[in-house]
Amino acid sequence: MLLETNGLTKYFGGLAAVSQVDMSVDGGQIVGLIGPNGAGKTTIINLISGFLRPSRGSIIFDGENITGKKSHLVAKLGIGLTFQIVPLFSEFTTLQNVVASFYISADSSLWGSIFRTSTYRKREEYILNQAEEILQLLGLDKVRDELAKNLPHGYQKMLGMARALAVKPKLLLLDEPIAGMNPDEINLALKAIEQVRSQGVTILLVEHNMVVMSICDRVIAINYGRKIAEGSPEEMKKNEDVIRAYFGGEYAT
Amino acid sequence: MLRRGFFTNKKVVKMASCAGLIILLCLAPLIMGSYSIHLAILVLMYIIITSSLRTIYISGQLSLGHAAFVGIGAYTSAILAIRLDWTPWGTILLGGLAAMVAGILIGLPFSRLRAIYFAMASLFLGIMITALIAVFPELTQSYTGLMNIPRLFGFPKEPYYYFFLGLTVLTLFVLYRIEHSRVGMTLKAVAQSHLAASSIGISESRARILALGIGCFFAGLAGAGYAHYSTLIAPTDFALMPSIYLLVYLLVGGTGSFAGPIVGAIVLVLIPYLMGGFKGFAPFFLAGALILVIFLIPQGIVSLPDRTKSWIRKLHKRRVSESAS
């Protein structure tokens, strides 16, 4: 088990956004977290990635208790993250965005930066190559020199994923990776996610668009902050609780 | 190395022109009078300080109290040299280090503040540091100013010029390298999106404290050097208006490019002195330049060459399409 949460709970004031969620993700899987808007899925992601502190419960990642650890430390431990609204380095180019994201593995010192020691130069060259690879993997190599703020929406979301990959994560958290994309972009994105998994990265993604279930190995359904069902995508499509949760809400066919 | 592309290679041209410029600057005192040398020293000093302000700026922090750190360097160095009789060569370095430590200490609480709050806090900090100078009159002679600071060299100005020239070259080299390296990338990343930065492992406050430490170090160094040149410093040299002026130099020169503060410092420091008897009117020119920049040239003077180029290109395109139709 790569990731495990026990009794994960988060209160905002008196309201429980997330309540007693037990879930687990095994290495090498693509696990989907689905549920209607406002169900608490993004909150769960934020709790795992360290942007929010749990009110109760624990999070164990790769054998280590990471409950309440700050976000930049969680990133260092090997969890990569994308956001619904992609925060980009808008004045950097696409390539620079990814190169910058190799911060952890760059491990550079002030001395090295000033005097351009051979260690520094070798590492930066290696990072540049890896960045180019990631861009190719996600189909972003054509726009590598475009300023991030000028990219169309779909590309920006892919760039968010590219940046998360630079962290060399064991676990990649994707928050609504295909929201706002047109059908062509969605196809590309789904293919890219599978490619990423084939490189050995475990993926936990959040979506309310059911299309994404096609690439998931397992699906966990959340509503009103609680886990209401889990199982394979086929099982979930037939599950009454899940269908009821989406009744009257939005779901794509 | 002497392949065909050697002399047109961008990097080589850059390095060669820098070396050429430095050689010219080294030879300059031979034709400059004493007053010009003094001006040159001031310009060099402001180049260092304004560039150091920019290093703090690129991490997303607007410091409105930067002059105070110049003052910390100046007073530390001066007091150590006067009281403990240490050589100025040592105390100048200690002045820089003192300013750096102060910057880091201030960064600890301040680096978590949002942009406007940081700006306001730095404003008050700068004034408070100046006020603190008056709290210890036995050490600092309070508002009358600290006098008889030991000189770095003798009376002729040339050695001081070379000292500041060397200091400027060193500062610009280090700051340039830092900005164009991974460290610089990290600072700029934090300025653009602290959320994105966090998600890749960058601690925002660590990066901002680093920027403060680096920026304050060079500011303090310049201030300490100045103390042992002018032999007289007073709290008003490092108070609110000097800090605001530093910001003006940076903004007018242009914050987006490394050369911005250099250009800004040169232009805005020299103008008052070139106005001769109308020196009192110099701030009008400064304010005018500021207004001109925010209305017409938002990226500062340093962006003018590029803007004129693209403007000429646009004119050319229009003429071509007009003659075609």
Next chain:
Amino acid sequence: MISEVAPHIVNVLMLSSIYVLAALGFALVFSVMRIMNFAHGAIYMAGGYICYYFWVVFGFNPWASLVLTMLVTALFGLFIEKFGFRPFQLDFEKAIVMAIALAIILQTAANLTVGPTVKGLPSLLPAIIEGGGVTLKADRVVVLVICILLLAALSIFIQKSKVGQSMLAIAQDRDAAALQGINTNRISALACAMGCGLAGLAGGLVGSVLVLHVGMSNVILVKIIAVVIIAGIGSIGGIWAGGLILGALDAVGPYVLSAAVSDSLGLGLIILILVIRPQGFFGQEV
């Protein structure tokens, strides 16, 4: 005992009310237009000198001079709103830089025309009030009364009048206010005019109870920003608290400790507030 303390208390109250008057204009402009008018201190100083010219040089009636000063600075406020601030409604950094440029211009003009000499305006009411064993200077009490009246008038204006309510609306959400049919440009111009008018008036009053000198613009600017920080950005009601705290510190501090230590402590307090509770005590979250 009371006769020793009472003048101090009046000094604290008077100083506080001057800080409040000066800060009110600044807070008004900031709340309605979201612009930190760094030129506010310079306008305050200019107001003092303009009043001097009306009162001492031209020999007008003191009260008329004050009113005229207010009108002049208010007109100036209209001018800077239209040409200096309105172009930068969306770009606050540029507006602040514009204000800095204006401050430099005004300050330099003062330096060149008046120079380092310190001037004073005659007292508004050169009498001494004695009562209950207490001796006070009448003009200081008058200033205090004026300030309280204006504070009350301004509060009522903002709470009760239609224009005042429009200002509150713009302060909360400029776009929403525009959608409701409020002419944001005109209201902003009015707010700026009022703010600058208040600055000029404060300068004139200070000139008559204290002195006029070219350094006063920077000194008051620092106090004003400090008051706004304590009150909280966006709050106009909390200004009185900021003014009182600062007034007390500045009036009493130099007696208890040395002036320099008192100054440093006051500034340190402001920094502490910025670090611990940057949104102030009465204001909204920015």
